[in-house]
Amino acid sequence: EVGVVCGSGGRGLRCFPALMAAEPAGAADAGRAPRLPPRWLQAPLLHTVEMHTGGEPLRVIPRLDAAEAAVASSGLSLLALRRHVAATQDHVRRALVHEPRGHRGMYGALVVRGEAAVGDADLAALFLHGAGYSAMCGHAVLALGRFALDYGLVAAPCCPETTVRLRCPCGVVTAFVPWDGRRSGNPVRFHSVPAFAAATSGARDDVPIDVPGHGKVVVDIGYGGTFYAFLSAEQLGLDVCSSKTRDLVSAASAVTEAVKKQFPLHHPESEDLAFLYGTILTDGKDAFSEEPTTNICVFADEQVDRCPTGSGVTARIALQYHKGLIQLNQSRTFRSSTTGSLFTGKAVKASAWCWSFPLARGLRGRCCCCGSGEGQKSLSVPGWGARHPQPSEKARVRCISDADVDKSTWFILCVSGGGFLFPSPLPQVSVLLWDILTLTPPQEAKFGDYNAVVVEVSGEAFYTGTATFTMEEEDPLKYGFFFK
Numbered sequence: 001e002v003g004v005v006c007g008s009g010g011r012g013l014r015c016f017p018a019l020m021a022a023e024p025a026g027a028a029d030a031g032r033a034p035r036l037p038p039r040w041l042q043a044p045l046l047h048t049v050e051m052h053t054g055g056e057p058l059r060v061i062p063r064l065d066a067a068e069a070a071v072a073s074s075g076l077s078l079l080a081l082r083r084h085v086a087a088t089q090d091h092v093r094r095a096l097v098h099e100p101r102g103h104r105g106m107y108g109a110l111v112v113r114g115e116a117a118v119g120d121a122d123l124a125a126l127f128l129h130g131a132g133y134s135a136m137c138g139h140a141v142l143a144l145g146r147f148a149l150d151y152g153l154v155a156a157p158c159c160p161e162t163t164v165r166l167r168c169p170c171g172v173v174t175a176f177v178p179w180d181g182r183r184s185g186n187p188v189r190f191h192s193v194p195a196f197a198a199a200t201s202g203a204r205d206d207v208p209i210d211v212p213g214h215g216k217v218v219v220d221i222g223y224g225g226t227f228y229a230f231l232s233a234e235q236l237g238l239d240v241c242s243s244k245t246r247d248l249v250s251a252a253s254a255v256t257e258a259v260k261k262q263f264p265l266h267h268p269e270s271e272d273l274a275f276l277y278g279t280i281l282t283d284g285k286d287a288f289s290e291e292p293t294t295n296i297c298v299f300a301d302e303q304v305d306r307c308p309t310g311s312g313v314t315a316r317i318a319l320q321y322h323k324g325l326i327q328l329n330q331s332r333t334f335r336s337s338t339t340g341s342l343f344t345g346k347a348v349k350a351s352a353w354c355w356s357f358p359l360a361r362g363l364r365g366r367c368c369c370c371g372s373g374e375g376q377k378s379l380s381v382p383g384w385g386a387r388h389p390q391p392s393e394k395a396r397v398r399c400i401s402d403a404d405v406d407k408s409t410w411f412i413l414c415v416s417g418g419g420f421l422f423p424s425p426l427p428q429v430s431v432l433l434w435d436i437l438t439l440t441p442p443q444e445a446k447f448g449d450y451n452a453v454v455v456e457v458s459g460e461a462f463y464t465g466t467a468t469f470t471m472e473e474e475d476p477l478k479y480g481f482f483f484k
């Protein structure tokens with residue numbers, strides 16, 4: 001029922017249980033490599049690549065037949081696939097993330113192939129944790145950037161750095177990975193989906209939260225591919241550097257529960273993304289400094305991140321930028337209080353933009369012209385003619401993710417009842433519109449009602465090995481157990 005998966009030598013290799021039983025892995029050098037034990041032949045044989053980023057584990061599942069089949073037959077989007085895998089393949093997550101094969105801090109990434117899921121990215125991935133499936137995971141993106149190169153998922157890698165586009169449930173994230181022609185290296189950087197402040201303390205829209213057992217606290221809520229609540233540990237009578245992890249975890253979890261009840265979240269693109277993933281307790285050092293700021297992220301069901309949390313750094317940078325505490329391209333260093341590992345983060349640019357105009361008569365819906373938000377040049381677009389849209393014709397301006405931008409190859413420009421349909425590289429369209437509308441390239445852009453920025457996060461990811469897992473039919477715990 002579970003596809004047999006195997007990543008090997010740069011390409012996915014399908015291994016069949018019966019074959020594996022006849023010739024177990026390691027048979028060639030049986031003196032040195034352990035043979036697979038006798039097992040239930042119908043059991044899935046699960047091959048993984050083991051990595052960590054700043055101490056946070058990543059168990060990479062290079063392929064899963066059932067997920068690929070669902071993508072191939074139904075053309076599911078990644079968010080839809082996430083729901084499908086949760087409903088039909090959850091035993092794979094439990095088997096690999098929970099004990100005895102995993103542990104309370106285990107994290108996984110399921111690499112998904114197939115045109116519908118991957119689109120024009122290099123790979124797609126679902127993120128797995130102890131309690132379910134996330135929308136974004138920065139530490140996994142840093143590790144998967146390396147994995148994609150070393151396992152041959154990028155068609156034409158270039159030296160000294162290769163751009164790897166990863167489709168995540170929250171959208172496409174771009175990783176920049178050192179590549180020497182033979183193997184990937186560190187540090188890896190990634191550019192997030194648009195990140196924004198959903199609520200900030202110290203502003204008129206202060207969010208006071210009543211946390212049972214702790215009283216009233218004030219939180220920031222930020223989005224970095226997923227939502228987090230942020231507050232200084234001090235507000236809970238704790239110190240993020242010296243308090244016991246168990247105390248930090250229970251306080252952070254109480255905040256998560258309280259915020260979930262008291263602050264409804266909204267995501268401009270999908271309600272599937274409107275959930276609070278966890279709470280990040282900080283040392284309160286949000287004002288710019290060359291010194292690292294320390295935090296601990298408690299996410300999902302009381303799971304503790306060992307690294308500084310890539311998506312959390314993304315959200316925290318967006319909050320700091322939004323509050324005017326840091327400037328564009330000003331780097332901050334973030335330290336995990338659990339391992340001392342470091343990530344850096346900075347706001348690098350405005351998000352992509354999209355100008356939408358009412359469609360011409362006879363066409364339905366809206367049309368939009370999208371751009372990346374960088375630079376201004378004069379360009380001519382065939383068929384544009386002399387009729388340019390006036391700023392007053394702008395129906396709405398919203399920020400969209402790179403994913404949306406890159407999906408469209410055709411753009412319809414509609415002006416005062418007329419329209420042009422042409423294929424065009426996006427930056428050209430956006431530049432042209434800037435010229436026409438005399439808009440200044442923004443440093444932040446609207447994403448729904450939010451001002452958003454693109455954040456760059458940098459960190460180091462390493463391989464720790466590979467593993468092959470199996471199970472016995474009569475094992476009552478064959479699909480793992482969640483240790484509470």
Ligand SMILES: O=C(O)[C@H]1NCC[C@@H]1O
Pocket residue numbers: 056107134136137138139140297299305307308309310311312
């Ligand atoms: O780095 C991150 O974004 C993740 N690490 C575990 C929890 C988050 O998904």
